[in-house]
Amino acid sequence: MKKMRKIFAVLLTLAMVLGMSMTAFAADAKAIITLKNFDKANKVEYMQIIQKDETKTSGWAFTNGAGACFTEAFGLTDSDDAQQQVIWGLIKYNDNNVTLPTGVTAKTATAAKIDLALSKVAALEGFTESTDKTKIEVSAAGIYAIKAEETGFTYKTATAYVGFGEPYPALTDAEVTAKKSPTTVDKTVADDDHVVAIGDIVTYTIEAYVPFLDAANTENRTFTITDQIKGAEYYLAGPNAVNSVTMEGKDRQVGEIVVNEDGKGFTVNLNTLVAGTDNPNAGKKITVTYTAKVTKTTVENKAGSHAAGVDYGADNVPVKLFTGELVLLKYGDGNVNNALANAEFVLYKDGEEVPLTFTKQENGKYKYAPDAEDATATLVTDENGMIDVEGLDVGSYHFEETKAPEGYSINTDGKTLTLTVNGDVATAKLYNEGQLNDTKLSALPSTGGIGTTIFTIAGCVIMIAAAGLFFASRKKSDNK
Structure with a gap:
């Protein structure tokens, strides 16, 4: 009996040690959120917005103030029940095959609602800057919001689902690809040496990108492309004219070039492309192609874009022709x-x-x-x-x-x-x-030179002599 008690004590000790080891291992467990296309960002920050909570019907709860952002974006009055409805909606959005427990209500999640919520979350305090722009290590399962900043780009706030499913609450790695849009505006001319003649028809191309606008911005969702020109006039209709505004993925025109009253610039209104708060067109390239006729000895041309009141391309070097x-x-x-x-x-x-x-x-x-x-x-x-x-x-x-x-x-x-x-x-x-x-012209002789004059004088003398002889001979005849 004593022997059995000793064995039991040893087994109990081993079990306790094993349990402590498992607890320590669980505490040291890490999940990797792989970041793709974030490597050139000036700053990458993350924050957990949903964490494990076994007291909730979903087993999860909002944290760091994110719950109120989501209930507002989903059109609900903020409460624990409303937040659970949103979380169940996010679970279904992530995996539509999930079966909801009896009596549980899920608020339907859409990309537009999530983007709106995340734009509000991005304004919260509590984000941690990542020291590595290729991955983030986390030690707790849940959902993480990831935002980034980069000169010349607008980023969409992203989410990473870490162990957000079965088996609960095991850690699993996640991968997030940055969705960003360049704010650059590129201008080129189809004349390699940039030398033209007055009267030439030249073709210009502007390339810009639909920006990511803050989904919380519902009052100023604007996007335009502008152009300024000196030394030429826009030639948008007529033989060999080009006038086109297109977006990748679309076969038709998405905008119209409207020349300013002074004729020195134009605007392309693309507000419809950014009207949706889910930013469905963000990151897509816009190409504006047009022709202009050279009127001066030098031509200077510059393009820019304007999104939600922010100007882009102001520092661009003008395209010049000579x-x-x-x-x-x-x-x-x-x-x-x-x-x-x-x-x-x-x-x-x-x-x-x-x-x-x-x-x-x-x-x-x-x-x-x-x-x-x-x-x-x-x-x-x-x-x-x-x-x-x-x-x-x-x-x-x-x-x-x-x-x-x-x-x-x-x-x-x-x-x-x-x-x-x-x-x-x-x-x-x-x-x-x-x-x-x-060469100076050479002098030419006068018409009827001296030789003619001599003959004229000689002729006159002969005629006078003949007349004298005639009258002399006649006088002699009369005297007889």
């Missing part, structure tokens, strides 16, 4: 200091048979004007013998002299100048200059 400039100096007698005014030229682009047309500016320069009614092809050198033309694209151009200054002959060779880009993208206006010499 035109080229040619200068010709006309001089005479091989002396470059002998500038010739009033020489007339026409200018041809290589491969074209019709001369280019220009309008003369107040500064004396000729601006390329292919569409202007008052444009002329005639270019006249100024008092300094100069012709300065601007607004041209890259390529070779030939000055053909059509009228020389008084006292000089036309130089039939003319002058060819070429505009090229040094580097991949022009950083300033292209420029080239050249010179052309005219």
Whole structure:
């Protein structure tokens, strides 16, 4: 009997030790929440919002003030019973095959309701910053809210279900993928060297993303894309015009370009894409493509977006386009200091048979004007013998002299100048200059020179002599 008691005591001791070991092991147990696409965030924070509670019908209870956020988002008056209805709704939302106990009511959960609740939770205090942006270790089963911040992005507050099911309340790992939307606005132009001519039709593309708007924001759910342009005018209809606003995943247009009254900018209203508090379109790319006609020697263009009163893209570098400039100096007698005014030229682009047309500016320069009614092809050198033309694209151009200054002959060779880009993208206006010499006309003999004069005088003398002889002979006849 004593022996049995000793054995029982040993077994009891072992059981106690084993029980303590199991308790210690349970206390040290960890679950890993794997974070995907959070690695570039400036900050990642988490907080448990539902924890184990065996006194509740669901076995779970809200914590850290999250219950009131959820009951409000679900349209309920806050109470323990209302919170349990929400939790049962979340259980069903996570696993629709769960069978509810008799007498239990579940409040239907939707993505919009959950997003609204989480936006309220995100404003609570009590979040802990994670030191690792790839995973979070937790020691208690339940639901965790995870929020992140990153420059140039908006994030949706996420949730991780850790051991939220059978067997209760065992810890199980979870995985959460960040849902984020860039706030960047990218602007490009379909002209690789960024050099154009006045009158060219150029195509621009704007890329932006539908933002995640706080689901608690029901008063200011706005999203627009804007554009500003200088040196060109919008060309949205007509031959070769492009005018398009699309969103990935949609075959139709999702917005319309509306040009401002001053013609220097436009707005695309995309409020309908962010109207739903569940942010169904968040993160999707918006592409705005349009054409514009160059009207000045330089063009500057910039785009931005505006979401819920916040401006994005203000720091973007404008997309710039440039035109080229040619200068010709006309001089005479091989002396470059002998500038010739009033020489007339026409200018041809290589491969074209019709001369280019220009309008003369107040500064004396000729601006390329292919569409202007008052444009002329005639270019006249100024008092300094100069012709300065601007607004041209890259390529070779030939000055053909059509009228020389008084006292000089036309130089039939003319002058060819070429505009090229040094580097991949022009950083300033292209420029080239050249010179052309005219030769002074030679003196020609006068019509009817001195030889004719001599013959005329000799003829007159002969005629006078003949007349004298005639009258002398007649007088002799009369005397007889």
